[in-house]
Amino acid sequence: MNKDCPVIDTAQMQRVGGQIGSNPAGIYQDNRGRRYYVKMLESAAHVRNEFIAAKLYQLAGAPTLSYLPTSHPCQIATEWVQLDKRYxxxxxxxxxxxxxxxxxxxxxxxxxxxxxxxxxxxxxxxxxxxxxxxxxxxxxxxxxxxxxxxxxxxxxxxxxxxxxxxxxxxxxxxxxxxxxxxxxxxxxxxxxxxxxxxxxxxxxxxxxxxxxxxxxxxxxxxxxxxxx
Incomplete structure (x- = not known):
């Protein structure tokens, strides 16, 4: 989790893009133009599970997206990045x-x-x-x-x-x-x-x-x- 970034509150952001992948989600932009991909998961347990997985990947040195805290307990957010390749x-x-x-x-x-x-x-x-x-x-x-x-x-x-x-x-x-x-x-x-x-x-x-x-x-x- 990137502690230098504020807690992501999608209610205070503009939705500028839709879902990518199997979970309900969207791309959100804050008032400084920074974008985040935010997924809605089934429960706080699912969110905690994915955060822990990210930490374990990072322990091993495996590259992941940058995860951020969210105000909604069932949301998980990552910093939006422009991909050179997706497939x-x-x-x-x-x-x-x-x-x-x-x-x-x-x-x-x-x-x-x-x-x-x-x-x-x-x-x-x-x-x-x-x-x-x-x-x-x-x-x-x-x-x-x-x-x-x-x-x-x-x-x-x-x-x-x-x-x-x-x-x-x-x-x-x-x-x-x-x-x-x-x-x-x-x-x-x-x-x-x-x-x-x-x-x-x-x-x-x-x-x-x-x-x-x-x-x-x-x-x-x-x-x-x-x-x-």
Whole structure:
């Protein structure tokens, strides 16, 4: 969360653009001309879930949009950016390699929507590949349904995100990664100290149980790395 920015209150802003993606949302502009993309989620729990996911991505060094606080408990906002590219299909080979670097973070956070339904959840901003939406990470699916027991301590996403069945866009992006590339992607996660993971989760309203789960998922990834 960018603490240098004011709390986003869409009631005091002008709506200048519509929804992008599966959640009700809009582009809003404040009286200084700054623009934000604001989504309306099902509950404050969904908002907290996405904020925590963003913090975990940032711990690993994975580029995300800049998240901001909102006055409405069910809204989540990011600074509006002009994308150079929005679809994975338009990426150069170098940009695909950038995106693949963060495969381990997507798997760790159970971000089943890492690639997006039409390959539109990875974009390029000023030459850097950025994950554009984290609503499908951790406890909830991209459209808000809880994952339940499917989000556990086993990081099956290391296989799931490279399987064509049910996730063709992720398959196109990640399936050709070599064992060495996957090991390096896993290293981005296992290098994060457990204490930092716990602090990021607790400081953003998450539970000790979630912190324990994410550390256990990190440990599971380290074991799987040794088997590659």
């Amino acid at each position: 994975i299909a338009h990426f150069t080979e170098s940009e695909r390699k950038q995106a693949q670097r963060w495969f381990g973070v997507h798997a760790w956070t159970a971000n089943w929507d890492a690639a997006g339904f039409s390959g539109d959840n990875q974009g390029v901003v000023d030459g850097r590949v950025v994950t554009l939406d984290l609503g499908g990470a951790l406890a909830f699916r991209a459209q808000g349904d809880p994952k339940g027991k499917a989000f556990d301590i086993c990081v099956n996403e290391l296989d799931r995100l490279r399987s064509k069945e049910g996730n063709p866009q992720a398959f196109k992006l990640f399936a050709d990664m070599s064992a060495d590339q996957i090991r390096l992607a896993i290293d981005m996660v296992v290098a994060i100290p457990n204490a930092q993971i716990q602090q990021a989760i607790i400081d953003n309203g998450g539970s000790p149980k979630l912190a324990e789960k994410m550390n256990a998922r990190k440990a599971d990834m380290e074991i799987r790395k040794s088997l590659l």
